[in-house]
Amino acid sequence: MKMVTLTIDGREVQAEQGKTILEVARKSNIYIPALCSHDGVAVYGACRLCMVEIVHRGRERLVASCLYPVEDGLIVRTDSPRVSNVRCMVIELLLARCPDSEVLQDLANRLGVDKTRFKLEEGNRKCILCALCTRACEEVVGVSAISLVNRGVNRQMATPFYAFSEACIACGSCAYVCPTGAISIKDVGDTRIITMPNVTMEFKLKRCKTCGRYWAPERQLDYIVKTAGLPADAFDNCPDCRD
Amino acid sequence: MDRLSSPDELERVRKLIIKNREPNKPCLAICGGTGCLALGGAKVIAAFKQEIQKQGLDSKVDLKVTGCPGFCERGPLVLIEPENILYQRVKQEDVAEIISETVAKGKVVDRLLYLDPQTGEMIVDESDIPFYKKQQRLLLANSSRINPNNIDDYLALGGYAALSKALFKMSPEEIIEEVKKSGLRGRGGGGFPTGVKWESCRQAHGDTKYVIGNCDEGDPGAFMDRSLMEGNPHSVLEGMIIGAYAIGSHHGYIYIRQEYPLAVRNAWIAIKQAEEHGLLGEDILGSGFDFNIGINRGGGAFVCGESTALMASMEGKVGEPRAKYVHTVEKGLWDQPTNLNNVETWANVPLIINRGADWFSEIGTQNSKGTKIFSLVGKINNTGLVEVPMGITLREIIYDIGGGIRGGKKFKAVQTGGPSGGCIPESLLDLTVDFDELTKIGSMMGSGGMIVMDENTCMVDIAKYFINFLEGESCGKCVPCREGLKQMSQILTDIAEGRGKDGDIELLEQLSTAIKDGSLCALGSTAPNPVLSTIRYFRGEYQAHVKDKRCPAGVCKELITYRIDEEKCPGCGLCVKACPVGTITFMGKKKPVVLDQKKCIKCGACYDVCKLGAIKIESGK
Numbered sequence: 001m002k003m004v005t006l007t008i009d010g011r012e013v014q015a016e017q018g019k020t021i022l023e024v025a026r027k028s029n030i031y032i033p034a035l036c037s038h039d040g041v042a043v044y045g046a047c048r049l050c051m052v053e054i055v056h057r058g059r060e061r062l063v064a065s066c067l068y069p070v071e072d073g074l075i076v077r078t079d080s081p082r083v084s085n086v087r088c089m090v091i092e093l094l095l096a097r098c099p100d101s102e103v104l105q106d107l108a109n110r111l112g113v114d115k116t117r118f119k120l121e122e123g124n125r126k127c128i129l130c131a132l133c134t135r136a137c138e139e140v141v142g143v144s145a146i147s148l149v150n151r152g153v154n155r156q157m158a159t160p161f162y163a164f165s166e167a168c169i170a171c172g173s174c175a176y177v178c179p180t181g182a183i184s185i186k187d188v189g190d191t192r193i194i195t196m197p198n199v200t201m202e203f204k205l206k207r208c209k210t211c212g213r214y215w216a217p218e219r220q221l222d223y224i225v226k227t228a229g230l231p232a233d234a235f236d237n238c239p240d241c242r243d
Numbered sequence: 244m245d246r247l248s249s250p251d252e253l254e255r256v257r258k259l260i261i262k263n264r265e266p267n268k269p270c271l272a273i274c275g276g277t278g279c280l281a282l283g284g285a286k287v288i289a290a291f292k293q294e295i296q297k298q299g300l301d302s303k304v305d306l307k308v309t310g311c312p313g314f315c316e317r318g319p320l321v322l323i324e325p326e327n328i329l330y331q332r333v334k335q336e337d338v339a340e341i342i343s344e345t346v347a348k349g350k351v352v353d354r355l356l357y358l359d360p361q362t363g364e365m366i367v368d369e370s371d372i373p374f375y376k377k378q379q380r381l382l383l384a385n386s387s388r389i390n391p392n393n394i395d396d397y398l399a400l401g402g403y404a405a406l407s408k409a410l411f412k413m414s415p416e417e418i419i420e421e422v423k424k425s426g427l428r429g430r431g432g433g434g435f436p437t438g439v440k441w442e443s444c445r446q447a448h449g450d451t452k453y454v455i456g457n458c459d460e461g462d463p464g465a466f467m468d469r470s471l472m473e474g475n476p477h478s479v480l481e482g483m484i485i486g487a488y489a490i491g492s493h494h495g496y497i498y499i500r501q502e503y504p505l506a507v508r509n510a511w512i513a514i515k516q517a518e519e520h521g522l523l524g525e526d527i528l529g530s531g532f533d534f535n536i537g538i539n540r541g542g543g544a545f546v547c548g549e550s551t552a553l554m555a556s557m558e559g560k561v562g563e564p565r566a567k568y569v570h571t572v573e574k575g576l577w578d579q580p581t582n583l584n585n586v587e588t589w590a591n592v593p594l595i596i597n598r599g600a601d602w603f604s605e606i607g608t609q610n611s612k613g614t615k616i617f618s619l620v621g622k623i624n625n626t627g628l629v630e631v632p633m634g635i636t637l638r639e640i641i642y643d644i645g646g647g648i649r650g651g652k653k654f655k656a657v658q659t660g661g662p663s664g665g666c667i668p669e670s671l672l673d674l675t676v677d678f679d680e681l682t683k684i685g686s687m688m689g690s691g692g693m694i695v696m697d698e699n700t701c702m703v704d705i706a707k708y709f710i711n712f713l714e715g716e717s718c719g720k721c722v723p724c725r726e727g728l729k730q731m732s733q734i735l736t737d738i739a740e741g742r743g744k745d746g747d748i749e750l751l752e753q754l755s756t757a758i759k760d761g762s763l764c765a766l767g768s769t770a771p772n773p774v775l776s777t778i779r780y781f782r783g784e785y786q787a788h789v790k791d792k793r794c795p796a797g798v799c800k801e802l803i804t805y806r807i808d809e810e811k812c813p814g815c816g817l818c819v820k821a822c823p824v825g826t827i828t829f830m831g832k833k834k835p836v837v838l839d840q841k842k843c844i845k846c847g848a849c850y851d852v853c854k855l856g857a858i859k860i861e862s863g864k
Binding site (some may be wrong): 051187 | 360506507565566568569702714715716717718720721723725726728729730733744746750754756757758760762
C-alpha cells in the first residue's frame with residue numbers, strides 16, 4: 001500500500017493513498033463533524049458538514065472531506081473562516097428543518113451556533129435526508145424497502161406509496177444508522193413497531209419453541225433462511241435455547 | 244446509397260451533388276425551426292408547396308425547409324436564394340404573391356421586407372439587416388442554407404471534409420494538439436479547455452471509452468443547443484466522430500431532452516443518413532475506425548444538464564450529481580473514461596480541423612477563442628439567436644444586434660448565463676463578452692442565455708424568480724442547495740411582500756456564500772449568483788423594499804397601489820370592463836371612475852388597458 005504525507009491543520013500526517021480526508025483525520029483524532037457518512041455504506045457527500053479547505057496545486061478550494069481522497073503534499077484546513085461559514089450555515093439550515101432534534105442542537109452548540117436565523121419548519125421532523133437508512137437498506141441489507149422519493153425541496157424518505165412495505169424484513173438497520181433518531185423501533189409483545197417519518201409498520205415476531213419468548217422478526221429470519229440457504233427450522237429456537 | 248469507402252469517394256460524391264445543383268435556380272429556404280413553426284410556419288410551408296404546384300413552377304423553383312436563421316422575432320422567415328432576399332413575418336396569405344411576383348418575375352414584395360426602425364429603410368438582402376451585420380455566424384450560417392434532413396445539403400457545403408482530413412491526414416495526437424492550440428473552451432458553461440479534456444480522456448486507463456454530446460438545455464429562454472441540433476445536426480455528429488477518433492472511443496451518445504422533439508427527430512435522421520453513407524458505424528470512410536452514436540432522451544430535469552447527473556440518468560439511475568473529485572474523463576459513464584462536451588463545442592471541431600487552430604484562435608480574446616451563440620431574449624426589440632465573436636461588448640449585442648430596448652424604455656440589466664447567472668447593470672455594458680470577464684463581475688458565460696430587462700423590472704422580483712426556479716430544479720441531495728435555496732426563496736418572498744427586516748440582506752449574502760462554497764454540484768454552487776449580483780449592483784432597491792416597504796420599479800404587488808388620476812380619467816369605462824374582480828366603479832360619462840383599494844388584487848389589467856395614462860402605480864404600501 002502506498003503511503004502519502006499530508007498536512008491537516010498544520011500537523012503532518014501519514015496515510016494510505018486512497019483513503020479519504022475524513023477517514024485520515026478521524027484516525028488522527030482531528031475533529032470533523034459529519035452526519036451522512038458511515039463505515040458500513042458507500043460515501044455520499046450530502047450533508048456538507050464535513051467540508052474542509054484544501055490547497056491543491058496552489059489553488060484553495062472547499063471539498064467534502066468524506067469524498068476527497070488524500071494525496072501527497074495535500075494541505076488541509078478544517079477550521080478556516082470559509083469552512084466555518086459553510087458548517088454554521090448548514091447547521092442553521094438543519095435546525096430550521098428539524099427544530100426539535102437534540103442531536104442537531106448538540107452539534108450546533110459544539111460549532112458555536114446557538115440558534116437558527118431561518119424560518120422554522122413545522123412538523124416536528126427529525127429526518128435530515130442524509131440517506132443513510134436507504135443506503136443501508138439497499139447496500140447492506142439488500143432489500144431496498146425504503147427509498148428517497150420526490151425531488152428537491154419535496155424530497156422525503158419513504159416506503160413505496162407511503163404504505164406498508166412488503167420488502168421490509170423489519171431488521172431495524174435503518175433505525176440503527178439514523179444519526180438523528182428519526183426512525184424508531186420498539187418490540188411490544190409479539191409485535192415489532194417501526195416508526196418512520198412517513199409510515200408506521202408492524203411486524204410479527206417469532207416465538208422460541210423452547211423458552212417461548214418473542215426474539216426476532218419472522219420476516220428477517222425467513223430472509224436469512226432464504227438467502228443463506230439454511231434449513232427451514234434453523235431459527236425455531238432463540239440463540240439462548242440453541243444447542 | 245452505397246457506403247463511402249475512401250476520402251476520394253467522398254469528394255467524388257460531393258462533386259456530383261454540386262454538379263447536379265443549379266446555383267441560379269430560385270430556391271425558397273423556409274425556416275422549419277421550432278420558433279417559426281410556433282408562429283405558424285408549418286402552414287406557410289404547406290401553402291408554398293401547394294402554390295408552387297398550382298402555378299406549375301415545380302421545375303423552376305426549389306423549396307427547402309431549413310434550420311433556424313436566428314431572427315425569431317420576425318418569424319416565420321423565408322429566404323429567397325440566390326438573391327438572399329429575406330421575407331419576414333410571412334403568412335399563408337402572402338404565399339401566392341411571393342410565388343407570382345418574386346419567384347416568377349423577380350420583383351420584391353416590399354411589405355414583407357424588414358424595415359430598419361433606425362433609418363426607416365426597407366432592407367432586401369438578409370446580410371444587410373443590422374441584426375446580422377455584427378454577428379459572425381460560423382456555426383449558425385449553414386442552418387438556414389441546408390435542409391437538416393438531407394445529408395446532401397451538408398455535403399454540398401463541404402460537410403465531413405474535416406472528418407476525412409482528421410482520419411487520413413492526422414494522428415489522434417495531432418488532432419488533440421490542434422484543438423488545444425485553438426483555445427476552444429467548453430460551451431456548456433464550464434469553459435474548460437476542450438483539448439485538455441480530450442487529452443486526459445485519451446490517456447485515461449480503460450478499454451471502453453465514451454463520448455457524449457450534451458444537448459440537455461434547460462435554461463429558461465435559452466435555445467442555442469436546440470437550434471443547432473435541429474438546424475445542423477451533421478456538424479455536431481462530425482465533431483463527435485473526430486473527437487471520438489482522437490480520444491479512442493467507439494461509442495457515443497447524444498443526450499437530448501425529450502421536450503425537443505424536432506431536435507431528437509433531426510438528430511436521429513442525421514445519424515441514419517451518416518451511417519448509410521459510411522460516415523458513421525463500422526470502418527468509417529474505409530479508415531478502419533469504428534464509431535456509433537445513440538440518442539438518449541432526457542426526462543426534463545434541469546439538473547441532468549450537469550455531467551455527472553446526466554451520466555447517472557443515462558445509466559437508468561435517478562439524475563443526481565456526484566462529486567467530481569475523480570473526473571469523468573477517468574470514471575464517467577458506467578465507470579468508464581468518458582468525454583462529455585456540449586453540442587455547440589462539438590460543432591466547433593470541424594471548423595478547427597478544416598481551417599486550422601491559427602485561424603480559430605485569431606477570433607476572440609486572450610483566453611476565450613472563437614464565437615459564442617446566445618439566445619437574446621427579454622425586453623429587446625430583436626429577439627433571436629445570435630452568434631458573436633468573443634470579445635464583443637454587451638452594448639453591441641444589445642443595441643446594435645438586438646436593436647435596443649422594446650418600447651423605447653430604459654435598459655436596466657442583462658442577465659447572462661441562464662438562471663444561475665448574474666444580472667449586469669448599465670455601468671458594465673461595455674464589458675467584453677469572455678468567460679473570465681463575465682465571471683469576474685459575478686455572472687458567467689453559462690451556456691449562452693441572455694435576458695435583457697428594462698426599467699420596469701424589479702431586481703428583487705427577478706432574484707426571487709430565478710431562485711424559485713432553481714429551488715424547483717434542485718435535486719435535493721445536498722443540504723446547502725436543498726435547504727439553502729428554500730430559505731433563500733422564503734427571505735426573498737418576505738422582502739418582496741413587505742416583511743423584510745434589518746439583517747435580511749446580510750443574511751442573504753452570508754447564505755449565498757455558504758451555498759456557493761458548500762454545494763455538491765454546479766447547480767448549487769452557481770445558484771446564488773442572481774441574488775449576489777442583484778444585491779451587489781442594486782442594493783438600494785433591496786433597501787427600499789426592506790426599510791421603506793417600497794418597490795421602486797412598481798412590480799411587487801404587496802408594495803404598490805393602483806390609483807386613478809382623476810384629471811386624466813375621462814370615464815371611458817375600459818378599465819371597469821377589464822377589472823376581473825369588479826373593483827372599479829363607473830360613475831357616469833366624463834366623470835372619473837372610482838377604484839376600491841380594499842378589493843383590488845393588483846393584477847394590473849386596468850393599467851394595461853388604459854391608453855391615457857390615467858392609472859398610476861404608486862410605490863409604497
